Amino acid sequence: MSSNLTWHQHTVDAASRAEALGQKPLVLWFTGLSGAGKSTLANGVEQALAQRGKHAFLLDGDNVRHGLCSDLGFSDSDRTENLRRVGEVAKLMVDAGLIVLAAFVSPFAADRQLIRERLPQGVFVEIYVEADLATCESRDPKGLYAKARRGEIAQMTGLDSPFEVPQSADLVVNTQQLSPEQAVAKVLAWLDDKVEWHAGID
Numbered sequence: 001m002s003s004n005l006t007w008h009q010h011t012v013d014a015a016s017r018a019e020a021l022g023q024k025p026l027v028l029w030f031t032g033l034s035g036a037g038k039s040t041l042a043n044g045v046e047q048a049l050a051q052r053g054k055h056a057f058l059l060d061g062d063n064v065r066h067g068l069c070s071d072l073g074f075s076d077s078d079r080t081e082n083l084r085r086v087g088e089v090a091k092l093m094v095d096a097g098l099i100v101l102a103a104f105v106s107p108f109a110a111d112r113q114l115i116r117e118r119l120p121q122g123v124f125v126e127i128y129v130e131a132d133l134a135t136c137e138s139r140d141p142k143g144l145y146a147k148a149r150r151g152e153i154a155q156m157t158g159l160d161s162p163f164e165v166p167q168s169a170d171l172v173v174n175t176q177q178l179s180p181e182q183a184v185a186k187v188l189a190w191l192d193d194k195v196e197w198h199a200g201i202d
């Protein structure tokens with residue numbers, strides 16, 4: 001990083017922006033295998049938050065790879081850089097007062113931990129969207145597992161690239177046991193229990 005950079009402290013700060021929006025900024029980080037149901041769940045939670053008048057924004061894996069991260073592939077180092085950028089965007093959005101939902105396979109615990117550490121205490125909420133490989137592979141809505149089995153994709157998480165199961169997720173949502181609607185309800189119940197909505201950011 002250049003030593004010629006100076007951080008400008010602006011007058012309107014994160015706390016006042018959060019207060020103006022009447023909410024506590026959060027990053028709801030959905031991690032899990034491809035096909036586990038992260039996008040479905042994050043989409044449902046975003047919709048429910050919007051209905052409650054909350055200001056949220058969903059960052060979804062494939063979508064950011066069209067633009068922000070279009071130069072990156074799926075090697076270990078590119079996956080790490082992908083998540084580093086997403087983490088920085090999430091941090092900016094938190095500064096703006098938003099509730100960020102992020103739906104990324106994010107297979108490496110260290111990458112998830114780095115994002116947690118870059119955010120203010122209590123902002124990062126790790127939600128493990130759990131479904132076993134057989135279930136994800138049978139869903140395979142994008143045909144990725146089939147392509148990987150045919151050798152057309154390398155480093156498919158769950159097959160020839162590891163998924164590091166979160167050891168201390170804030171919340172686990174099993175999509176083999178819960179319908180999409182029940183899964184959304186579980187996240188909302190957790191938020192209602194744990195989050196003081198008007199606390200702003202501290």
Ligand SMILES: Nc1ncnc2c1ncn2[C@@H]1O[C@H](COP(=O)(O)OP(=O)(O)OP(=O)(O)O)[C@@H](O)[C@H]1O
Nearest residue numbers: 033034035036037038039040139141175178179180
């Ligand atoms: N709770 C659920 N119960 C049953 N099926 C579900 C559930 N949630 C999602 N699905 C189905 O599983 C498939 C994968 O869902 P989704 O696209 O949300 O997964 P994803 O985790 O975002 O995958 P990717 O990492 O590839 O983007 C879809 O066909 C979806 O309809």
Ligand SMILES: [Mg+2]
Nearest residue numbers: 038039061103
């Ligand atoms: Mg998805």
